[in-house]
Amino acid sequence: MKKIKGIAGFLVDGLVESTRLLGQGRNVGCFGFIDEEGYISSHTELVEGGLSGIPLRVLLGKVAAMEGNSIIEGLKQLPDNAVFITTRSGKTGLITDVTGVDFFNLPVVSIGVKNDGVAGVGLIMPKPGHYDLATEAEYLNLETLVTDTMEAEKEVLRKTNELGLAFLDLSDSLPVVDLPEKEPVKHSPVESSWRLPRAKVTALNGELAKELVEESISIGQGREVSVIGQLDDQGVVQPLGKIIAGGMGYVPARLMASSAADIKGKSLREIYGDVLPDNAVIVHTHPGGTGVMHVGDASAGPGTWGRPIIAIGHDQDGEIKGATVIEVEDRLYQLADEDERLNIAFFDAGTPEEEAEIRNRKFGIAQEYTGLCKPIELT
The missing domain is CATH 3.40.140.10 (Cytidine Deaminase, domain 2)
Structure with missing residues (x-):
């Protein structure tokens, strides 16, 4: 994958401003695109985070055809030069896990937001070693269930902490560069050529x-x-x-x-x-x-x-x-789409009655x- 030299300042500013306006610790995300010179110089429309963070189906829908499709079918439609970008309120941009890069198999950019400004921009690249660390993290999370002595549990917790320290060195600082501002890229989603079967289980x-x-x-x-x-x-x-x-x-x-x-x-x-x-x-x-x-x-x-x-x-x-x-x-994907919309609408509720209606509908979806x-x- 091409080396990423930097990210456009107008994009960082837009993400930070949107995060600041949202408040309440909510994040904002989008997909960016690496140009021929190695800069993230364009992006999709920004997506506001809700109760469960960035709504994945909405995010993918800015690039992929998501109606009636699963998340993996959306991921398979992402262009090769895509980058996942998200803000992190109260953080510095340091990336301390491999969750995002493991899920998307894309570079991940984290923009730290503190005191209404940029606190740092971090970048983690997709690498096979990162994915193996993700496997190790899953394994260690289960290991405490099979330990039968306090000493054995201490050893598992020690390994978990050591792994956490290893995560601190996986990301790098990404330069913010002055590039011409561009309007968000709007894709016209078309039906994916890769689709999983809808077979019935008897x-x-x-x-x-x-x-x-x-x-x-x-x-x-x-x-x-x-x-x-x-x-x-x-x-x-x-x-x-x-x-x-x-x-x-x-x-x-x-x-x-x-x-x-x-x-x-x-x-x-x-x-x-x-x-x-x-x-x-x-x-x-x-x-x-x-x-x-x-x-x-x-x-x-x-x-x-x-x-x-x-x-x-x-x-x-x-x-x-x-x-x-x-x-x-x-129907399952229709419910997933509605649930994501409600997770955003929750923050727009202006009265207790409106919030109660949203919560009741979320219960109904469940x-x-x-x-x-x-x-x-x-x-």
């Missing part, structure tokens, strides 16, 4: 379900386990990868993909966009549940990665209570996500 391999539950019971503590399965021509999810142990109520995205993919040196965008098969299905356990899923499951499966997600509910004795699937469908769960058979 059943799950029963032996695979039993293996997952047995593993879930063996590690205990209410931890979820997952595996990447593969949908056959009859709509039945068959075994594909190895079983991966997760945490309490979640399985990290990179480790989850390692079930059926070589993730070394690869970003999340590469893993879910290029490495995993298109007909992959995420299968995981819900200890203590019946298999009913919620907004978090929908986002972790079809919402972000464009693949169906299955949950197997079971009790502490290993008895399977049920299994459901959330498939890839337009209910609708659960309503997308479809019971499936074990064969």
